[in-house]
Amino acid sequence: MKTKAGLTSHGWRRLAVTALVTVILAGALPAQQPDSRTPEPPEERQAREVLGRWIEAIGGGTQIKGLQTAFIQCKIDYGSGLPAVDLLVRGAPGLYRMEYTTPAFGTLIQAFDGLTAWQYNEVLGFGFQTTQEHNFNLVMTDFHAPLRLGSRYPYRRLLPKETIDGRQLQPVQLRTAGGREEKWYFDPATGYRVRAELPGPSAASPVVLEFEDFRPVSGALVKEPYRTIRREGDRKTTVTMQVVLYNESMDMGLFSAPAGPTEDNRQLQALFRRNAYLRASLDQVKTRVTDQVVRITTSGLEIPTRVYQKRPNLLAVVQDTPGVGKAWQGYDGKIGWAWNEVEGYREMQGAELQQMLGGADLEGPLKLSAACPFRRLLEEKLENGRTLVGVALASMKGVEGNFYFDQQTAELVRVETFVQTGANGQLKVTAEFSDYRMVDGLLMPHLVTVTNPAMRMETRVRSVEHNVPIDDAIFAPKKDQ
Amino acid sequence: MRMMPAFVRVGMTALGAAWGGLAGAAEEARQGEVPLWPEVREQTFNAVWQTVNDSYFDATFGGVDWAAVGEKYRRHLPEADDKEALRHLLRAMLGELRKTHFSILPREMSVFTPAERSRAGTVGLAVVCVGHEIAVEDVVPGSPAAEAGIGPGDVILAVDGLELAGLRPWLEKLDATPARRDLYLTGLVSSHLQGSVGSSVRLQLRPAHDAERSVELKFTDHAGEWTEPMGSLPSVPIHVIGRCEPDGLAYLRFNVFARPVMKDFRALVRQVPADGGMVIDLRGNSGGLTVMASGLSGWLSDHSFSLGAMHLREGHMGFTVTPQSGAFLGPVAVLIDSGSASTSEILAAGLQEAGRARIFGETSPGAALPSLFKALPTGDLLQHAIADLQTPHGQLIEGGGVKPDEVVARSLDDLAAGRDPVLEAARRWIESTRHKPAVPPADSR
Numbered sequence: 001m002k003t004k005a006g007l008t009s010h011g012w013r014r015l016a017v018t019a020l021v022t023v024i025l026a027g028a029l030p031a032q033q034p035d036s037r038t039p040e041p042p043e044e045r046q047a048r049e050v051l052g053r054w055i056e057a058i059g060g061g062t063q064i065k066g067l068q069t070a071f072i073q074c075k076i077d078y079g080s081g082l083p084a085v086d087l088l089v090r091g092a093p094g095l096y097r098m099e100y101t102t103p104a105f106g107t108l109i110q111a112f113d114g115l116t117a118w119q120y121n122e123v124l125g126f127g128f129q130t131t132q133e134h135n136f137n138l139v140m141t142d143f144h145a146p147l148r149l150g151s152r153y154p155y156r157r158l159l160p161k162e163t164i165d166g167r168q169l170q171p172v173q174l175r176t177a178g179g180r181e182e183k184w185y186f187d188p189a190t191g192y193r194v195r196a197e198l199p200g201p202s203a204a205s206p207v208v209l210e211f212e213d214f215r216p217v218s219g220a221l222v223k224e225p226y227r228t229i230r231r232e233g234d235r236k237t238t239v240t241m242q243v244v245l246y247n248e249s250m251d252m253g254l255f256s257a258p259a260g261p262t263e264d265n266r267q268l269q270a271l272f273r274r275n276a277y278l279r280a281s282l283d284q285v286k287t288r289v290t291d292q293v294v295r296i297t298t299s300g301l302e303i304p305t306r307v308y309q310k311r312p313n314l315l316a317v318v319q320d321t322p323g324v325g326k327a328w329q330g331y332d333g334k335i336g337w338a339w340n341e342v343e344g345y346r347e348m349q350g351a352e353l354q355q356m357l358g359g360a361d362l363e364g365p366l367k368l369s370a371a372c373p374f375r376r377l378l379e380e381k382l383e384n385g386r387t388l389v390g391v392a393l394a395s396m397k398g399v400e401g402n403f404y405f406d407q408q409t410a411e412l413v414r415v416e417t418f419v420q421t422g423a424n425g426q427l428k429v430t431a432e433f434s435d436y437r438m439v440d441g442l443l444m445p446h447l448v449t450v451t452n453p454a455m456r457m458e459t460r461v462r463s464v465e466h467n468v469p470i471d472d473a474i475f476a477p478k479k480d481q
Numbered sequence: 482m483r484m485m486p487a488f489v490r491v492g493m494t495a496l497g498a499a500w501g502g503l504a505g506a507a508e509e510a511r512q513g514e515v516p517l518w519p520e521v522r523e524q525t526f527n528a529v530w531q532t533v534n535d536s537y538f539d540a541t542f543g544g545v546d547w548a549a550v551g552e553k554y555r556r557h558l559p560e561a562d563d564k565e566a567l568r569h570l571l572r573a574m575l576g577e578l579r580k581t582h583f584s585i586l587p588r589e590m591s592v593f594t595p596a597e598r599s600r601a602g603t604v605g606l607a608v609v610c611v612g613h614e615i616a617v618e619d620v621v622p623g624s625p626a627a628e629a630g631i632g633p634g635d636v637i638l639a640v641d642g643l644e645l646a647g648l649r650p651w652l653e654k655l656d657a658t659p660a661r662r663d664l665y666l667t668g669l670v671s672s673h674l675q676g677s678v679g680s681s682v683r684l685q686l687r688p689a690h691d692a693e694r695s696v697e698l699k700f701t702d703h704a705g706e707w708t709e710p711m712g713s714l715p716s717v718p719i720h721v722i723g724r725c726e727p728d729g730l731a732y733l734r735f736n737v738f739a740r741p742v743m744k745d746f747r748a749l750v751r752q753v754p755a756d757g758g759m760v761i762d763l764r765g766n767s768g769g770l771t772v773m774a775s776g777l778s779g780w781l782s783d784h785s786f787s788l789g790a791m792h793l794r795e796g797h798m799g800f801t802v803t804p805q806s807g808a809f810l811g812p813v814a815v816l817i818d819s820g821s822a823s824t825s826e827i828l829a830a831g832l833q834e835a836g837r838a839r840i841f842g843e844t845s846p847g848a849a850l851p852s853l854f855k856a857l858p859t860g861d862l863l864q865h866a867i868a869d870l871q872t873p874h875g876q877l878i879e880g881g882g883v884k885p886d887e888v889v890a891r892s893l894d895d896l897a898a899g900r901d902p903v904l905e906a907a908r909r910w911i912e913s914t915r916h917k918p919a920v921p922p923a924d925s926r
Contacts, residue, residue: 299854300712301713323709323711323714324711343776344805346779424790424798425797427798452793452795452796453536453794
């Protein structure tokens with residue numbers, strides 16, 4: 001899903017989170033006491049003293065320990081004409097609720113009530129957060145983190161003073177147990193941390209944070225930087241705090257997951273888990289060769305097709321279309337490509353490549369649940385004597401489609417979605433899956449009927465062979481035919 | 482990550498190969514007895530109406546009440562006593578949409594096997610619309626037309642007793658551009674110039690330098706290459722002229738966008754010197770495989786750009802050009818006329834807007850709706866448009882056509898004298914341009 005300014009929904013949320021975490025963690029560093037049993041190197045002691053002075057400057061450990069609830073309202077501005085994101089954070093010990101809002105995308109809520117880490121968007125629906133997302137959010141909203149600085153940054157070292165933008169600053173190097181290194185800069189006059197350099201997506205583009213406009217916070221004797229500027233290469237993001245309230249009374253019900261959707265999701269999880277028995281059989285599959293015929297019933301066209309798959313996600317599709325000739329598509333682990341006699345060679349990008357990779361993955365069906373954390377139960381359908389359970393699936397990237405399962409067998413019966421067609425195309429399609437047959441312990445549909453606005457196609461699987469030796473050369477781009 | 486299985490994606494490639502050609506009217510077909518005719522008739526009518534109802538690219542049908550249209554013509558269904566009457570009824574119903582690429586093609590005239598090629602014999606002449614008259618453009622040496630003394634520039638006044646001048650008032654009433662009317666007329670005559678081997682066609686001619694006369698020509702076998710049938714899409718003869726002249730000018734003319742043309746085109750690209758020029762002559766080319774427009778363009782560019790997009794009822798597909806290794810990057814001229822329809826228009830408009838080619842000739846007819854062919858219960862074929870086509874700048878080609886950068890027309894005298902002022906204009910431009918660096922596309926990088 002794209003916002004009007006072209007930033008993906010996933011993209012703005014990720015940037016918003018990254019920007020916010022830098023703000024909130026700014027007040028989340030403890031003055032750890034040294035271990036009296038081992039002598040403390042002088043540069044570590046000096047670093048601890050600088051950090052301790054900073055903690056005192058922003059309110060002190062006692063005040064931070066006394067934080068019980070937080071209400072933070074801020075605006076995240078990406079510049080470059082991209083829409084700003086409004087972020088509202090509510091926190092209590094072990095609980096959080098964050099609301100990200102843009103005019104184009106609406107509001108995304110991510111929350112944790114102590115039991116369930118859930119998320120909701122009116123377009124994407126309701127879903128559970130992934131473990132990774134939840135852990136990230138927990139860290140981000142842990143207002144008592146200063147008391148745990150030692151475990152987060154076991155290694156700290158004072159560095160020689162540096163002059164940056166005309167100011168002499170005191171840098172401290174910090175390292176996590178995982179080896180991640182950061183460099184923080186402190187203003188010797190105020191004790192505030194005013195700058196931090198963090199590892200970026202690549203070594204060439206570190207993330208630089210600048211903290212400004214320190215103000216006392218209502219409800220607690222602590223101070224927060226009301227403006228944080230994040231720079232990564234040419235990109236500049238500004239986070240401006242609008243309201244910060246600590247220790248206000250809070251409606252704890254806001255953290256709770258809605259009962260109905262939660263129960264629906266549990267049922268769906270159970271439905272997905274019923275396919276888990278495939279796991280053992282699927283683990284045995286290293287390669288797959290599928291012979292099939294694509295018949296475009298509305299045009300009387302038959303296209304013999306052979307699909308080669310090899311772990312982890314190598315793919316080659318060979319077709320011979322009457323009137324068009326031979327056509328190949330493939331993924332060699334690096335490049336997704338296509339070649340046919342009429343259009344020549346091209347490499348796939350973006351959504352088209354992602355779609356190909358989704359189809360290339362032998363474990364794709366098992367990953368569906370994890371890939372689509374947002375789920376909305378649709379009305380049950382009674383068709384041909386069987387009950388179909390429908391679920392609208394979505395990920396942070398947008399709506400994936402409506403998936404219908406046989407309630408009794410858990411077989412996937414129908415998918416209503418949009419598919420990428422070529423480098424620049426998208427079509428609404430409905431795919432019907434039937435004639436399930438067991439192949440080497442795997443239940444596979446042998447007839448797939450796809451209808452789109454222009455035509456109807458049937459794909460009849462003629463044969464499936466597993467663990468046939470496949471030379472990797474078949475997946476390599478075929479530029480010259 | 483989309484989890485749609487590979488086979489869903491695979492079928493989409495075939496959609497990309499939608500036909501953008503005008504099938505053209507076919508000659509009167511022999512009528513045959515069909516068992517259970519009322520049932521077949523009913524099924525055929527339903528298939529046509531339903532197919533259009535399901536796949537017409539505009540959910541509003543351009544303001545046409547398609548359900549009411551269906552009822553209107555269904556009332557006349559019992560009057561359709563035979564296949565030909567049903568064809569007339571169905572064509573009239575499809576005509577209510579006022580769009581190109583909706584037609585009913587008689588199975589008897591369609592060629593799907595080599596044995597059936599005798600259904601589409603030739604008299605060996607090609608026609609072109611010149612000043613709203615249908616004239617002979619070219620005559621195949623040794624053909625029945627050549628033996629009858631017919632030559633380029635001769636005007637066809639009537640075909641099988643049908644006086645073309647008498648059709649003009651009817652054509653004037655059509656809601657169509659002059660170029661579209663010329664296309665209808667050219668297509669009508671061309672369809673009469675194709676028939677069962679052994680049968681004949683009578684032409685009333687006004688030779689370039691002689692008195693009116695009437696000739697009867699017998700159809701003979703269509704020698705040469707044919708396209709491969711593509712499902713319900715019949716086979717048609719292919720004519721390709723490809724040559725690279727000593728002065729470095731490559732010239733390519735072909736009558737249909739079909740796979741075999743790519744082979745000739747690639748060979749030509751390999752022959753033409755880097756500082757040469759290229760003329761792609763699409764005059765009289767009524768279209769073909771739509772994806773070939775982007776396929777050909779890939780050999781004319783070192784970067785990717787768009788030729789436009791086809792918009793279906795729910796979704797769209799772009800004609801994206803992918804540069805091919807060894808592409809020709811020198812000046813390219815494209816020649817068009819009122820016979821350059823469909824894929825020809827997609828290619829010409831796309832190259833023109835991308836700044837990759839200069840267009841010479843006359844405005845094209847504006848008949849560029851990607852379409853598919855479906856076999857009907859009677860055996861006839863339904864051609865139905867499934868998408869509208871927009872250029873990268875958002876222009877609809879359907880109805881408007883492609884306007885040349887340099888308008889140049891041939892006269893009857895030109896045809897008779899073997900002159901081609903359109904080609905000459907293109908040559909002059911190429912000569913003036915070829916030694917300068919190629920101009921990159923304006924807005925496609």
